[in-house]
Every structure is written in C-alpha cells, then in structure tokens.
Amino acid sequence: MKRIIFFVFLLLLLLLTYCTLNKVPHNEELRESVFFIVKDKSNTEISMNTLTDFDWDKGFLIPPYSSQESIDKQLGVHFSDPSSIDFRDDIYLFVFMKDNEVVQYVEMDVQDAKFTLGGRKYLTPLDDVIIIERY
Structure with missing residues (x-):
C-alpha cells in the first residue's frame, strides 16, 4: 500500500513539474x-x-x-x-516565437476591429506592424 501511495505521489509530482x-x-x-x-479610434x-x-523572432496572428x-x-x-479560440469571436491570439519555440502569447480583444498582417505570414522585430481595420 505504501508503494502505491509513493508511486501515485511521484507520478503527480512529475506531472505537475511537466505542466x-x-x-x-x-x-x-x-x-x-x-x-x-x-481603444483610441485614431x-x-x-x-x-x-x-x-x-526576445522574439516571429509573431503570428491567430484569428x-x-x-x-x-x-x-x-x-x-x-x-x-489556452484560450479556446476555436469557439470565440471576441479575441485574436498573437503568438510570439523565438528559435521555433513559443515564448509568449497575447489575447487581443476585438473591440470592433479586425487585425491583419497586410498579407505577411508573420511579423519580425524589424517588420512588426499589425494593421487595425475598423468595422
């Protein structure tokens, strides 16, 4: 019984560490x-x-x-x-990557606007502008 408890504890500890x-x-x-x-409409x-x-080298806009x-x-x-964006229309996700690893993300509120990258696949620190189109 003690072995089972120890094994379960160890498994939970590893799972928590991994997460x-x-x-x-x-x-x-x-x-x-x-x-x-x-928010500033101008x-x-x-x-x-x-x-x-x-630090980031690519930024992706997820509609x-x-x-x-x-x-x-x-x-x-x-x-x-983490946002369940597949069921949501109130946010865009912006995902930042560095060396092909996701480093941070942002949930950007729609606020009656559409965000685009102007035809680009992703942004870089030197080409970093998201375009705001108003409804």
Missing part, C-alpha cells in the same frame, strides 16, 4: 497596452516590437474561430491553445 515547465506565459501587460492602442497600427520587453490544427499548421509547432 509547469511547458506553460507559455500569457502577457497581460502587453494585452492591456494593445487594448488601449485599439490608431490604425500596432507596432509590436515597441511594446515587447522580451477568431481558428482550430487547433490550423494554429499548429500556421506556427509549424504544436501550441496548446
């Missing part, structure tokens, strides 16, 4: 910055590199109702969508 190590940070500070930029762009304080399969295909890696 903690693989958790990608949701950048709330960046979400708030984007929110206030979009703004037509968001320069992501000026708002970030971490509402995107499936897990389409997210993985767009990023080229698996990213467990």
Whole structure:
C-alpha cells in the first residue's frame, strides 16, 4: 500500500513539474497596452516590437474561430491553445516565437476591429506592424 501511495505521489509530482515547465506565459501587460492602442479610434497600427520587453523572432496572428490544427499548421509547432479560440469571436491570439519555440502569447480583444498582417505570414522585430481595420 505504501508503494502505491509513493508511486501515485511521484507520478503527480512529475506531472505537475511537466505542466509547469511547458506553460507559455500569457502577457497581460502587453494585452492591456494593445487594448488601449485599439481603444483610441485614431490608431490604425500596432507596432509590436515597441511594446515587447522580451526576445522574439516571429509573431503570428491567430484569428477568431481558428482550430487547433490550423494554429499548429500556421506556427509549424504544436501550441496548446489556452484560450479556446476555436469557439470565440471576441479575441485574436498573437503568438510570439523565438528559435521555433513559443515564448509568449497575447489575447487581443476585438473591440470592433479586425487585425491583419497586410498579407505577411508573420511579423519580425524589424517588420512588426499589425494593421487595425475598423468595422
């Protein structure tokens, strides 16, 4: 009986450690910055590199109702969508990557706007502008 309890405890500890190590940070500070930029109806762009304080080399815009399969295909890696965007129309996800690993993500509130990358597949720190189109 003690062996079973020890084994279950060890298994839970490993599972907890694994989940903690693989958790990608949701950048709330960046979400708030984007929110206030979009709230000002005179703004037509968001320069992501000026708002970030971490290293990234690619930024991907994930539109509402995107499936897990389409997210993985767009990023080229698996990213467990924590927002359930496949059922939501109130946010866009912006996923930051560094060396083909997801490092942070942001849930960007729609606020009666559509976000685009102007035909690009992803942003880079040197080409970092998200276009805001108003309804």
